[in-house]
Amino acid sequence: MASFPTALQRNASLQAYHSFGCKVQAAGLAGFSGVEQIPELVAEAALPSLLVLGGGSNVLFTRNYPGLVLLNRIMGMRVEKEDEQHIYLRVGAGENWHQLVLHCVDKGWGGIENLSLIPGCVGASPMQNIGAYGAEVKDVIDEVEAWHLPDQQVIRFNNSDCRFGYRNSIFKQELKNLVVISSVRFRLQKQPKPNTAYGAIRQQLEAMQVSRPGIADVSRAVIAIRQSKLPDPKEIGNAGSFFKNPVVKTAVADELLAQFPEMPGYPDTAGYTKIPAGWLIEKAGLKGYRQGDAGVHQQQALVIVNHGSASGEELLAVAQLVQKKVSDMFGISLEKEVNILP
Ligand code: FAD
Ligand code: EPU
Numbered sequence: 001m002a003s004f005p006t007a008l009q010r011n012a013s014l015q016a017y018h019s020f021g022c023k024v025q026a027a028g029l030a031g032f033s034g035v036e037q038i039p040e041l042v043a044e045a046a047l048p049s050l051l052v053l054g055g056g057s058n059v060l061f062t063r064n065y066p067g068l069v070l071l072n073r074i075m076g077m078r079v080e081k082e083d084e085q086h087i088y089l090r091v092g093a094g095e096n097w098h099q100l101v102l103h104c105v106d107k108g109w110g111g112i113e114n115l116s117l118i119p120g121c122v123g124a125s126p127m128q129n130i131g132a133y134g135a136e137v138k139d140v141i142d143e144v145e146a147w148h149l150p151d152q153q154v155i156r157f158n159n160s161d162c163r164f165g166y167r168n169s170i171f172k173q174e175l176k177n178l179v180v181i182s183s184v185r186f187r188l189q190k191q192p193k194p195n196t197a198y199g200a201i202r203q204q205l206e207a208m209q210v211s212r213p214g215i216a217d218v219s220r221a222v223i224a225i226r227q228s229k230l231p232d233p234k235e236i237g238n239a240g241s242f243f244k245n246p247v248v249k250t251a252v253a254d255e256l257l258a259q260f261p262e263m264p265g266y267p268d269t270a271g272y273t274k275i276p277a278g279w280l281i282e283k284a285g286l287k288g289y290r291q292g293d294a295g296v297h298q299q300q301a302l303v304i305v306n307h308g309s310a311s312g313e314e315l316l317a318v319a320q321l322v323q324k325k326v327s328d329m330f331g332i333s334l335e336k337e338v339n340i341l342p
Pocket of ligand 2: 131132133134229239240241242243244245264276277278279280282287299300301302337
């Protein structure tokens with residue numbers, strides 16, 4: 001993670017603070033290590049809007065940000081309580097997500113190993129209920145603590161208060177830009193049961209010749225899979241999946257299947273089917289598409305990439321082209337997963 005300014009900076013570059021790496025500025029930029037610093041920084045900046053960033057790995061800036069960007073650097077980890085089966089671990093929102101995973105794997109605490117190598121900070125993990133390889137963070141979140149900006153007070157959310165869904169939560173909806181998540185308490189298993197339900201994990205473990213996997217093996221398998229298909233933002237700008245996988249009525253999926261028998265699909269809630277957006281984009285002929293430095297990744301069509309000096313507007317134009325082509329061909333409208341700013 002890039003080092004961060006402790007004092008307020010004006011007209012500061014955001015290039016090092018977001019994974020698309022576009023050359024944009026914020027009217028104000030500062031880091032904070034405790035929520036009590038927020039009111040002071042907001043008053044000093046006197047700017048029209050506020051955006052909190054962790055690692056900047058799920059945002060796209062389409063132009064200079066006219067407000068104050070605050071980098072959340074609240075650190076710390078402590079075991080708050082434990083029972084026979086669980087460890088309750090409180091983690092500061094500014095901690096790096098993957099380092100947390102490695103720490104838990106090292107301690108033998110299970111529950112987040114399938115989420116290895118997801119970029120970003122702990123504080124953003126409840127935002128879109130991060131998920132990968134058969135796991136979602138909602139299954140281990142016990143409590144989220146946040147600073148409510150309008151009321152200037154701390155609020156605590158239990159798991160059901162967070163209204164988690166697929167890449168969704170109350171923090172991405174009603175409370176967007178109204179709260180600053182300061183810490184998350186995770187409920188981890190002391191006697192972990194490795195989750196190898198996802199086919200790609202089982203294949204990878206087989207390739208690694210692991211027959212009785214523990215959580216460290218699952219973590220290593222997930223890391224290997226991710227490294228083989230997802231671009232590293234240090235080498236090529238991106239924010240992971242740009243769109244959500246669409247969930248459509250099964251009747252709609254069946255009609256499409258009649259036309260495209262090879263189309264993959266997975267049962268979702270009753271009567272609904274999830275279709276991989278990467279397949280739709282590839283089928284629409286856009287895998288590896290490039291317009292200047294903005295494009296669609298060569299190995300994973302769900303990832304929009306910055307090959308060098310693409311602007312946020314250029315990246316957004318490629319995303320819009322993808323939406324149009326997929327809509328024209330399949331009648332499906334792709335919803336953006338990435339947070340578009342301003
Ligand atoms: P940021 O980009 O900094 O912020 C994201 C949003 O959350 C913004 O709206 C921001 O304002 C808000 N926010 C951030 N911190 C706080 C806070 N403390 N309080 C309130 N609001 C806050 N995601 C997945 O779910 N699964 C994946 O498998 C996955 N793979 C990825 C692979 C790559 C290569 C990349 C680049 C991204 C991937 N992502 C994935 C997306 C991303 O890693 C996650 O969304 C991650 O949680 C973002 O964390 P961040 O700290 O970088 O968030
Ligand atoms: N596919 C293609 N072509 C492509 C890409 C994918 O045909 O170019 C098809 C294949 O059929 C493949 C299927 O899509 O089997 C699924 O692909 P993959 O396993 O790569 O997963 P995904 O659906 O594209 C989702 C998440 C990822 C997460 C992986 C693994 C969303 C929006 N994305 O991607 O999360 O890491 O599953 O669980 O749900 C993210 O949110 O940023 C992210 C990377």
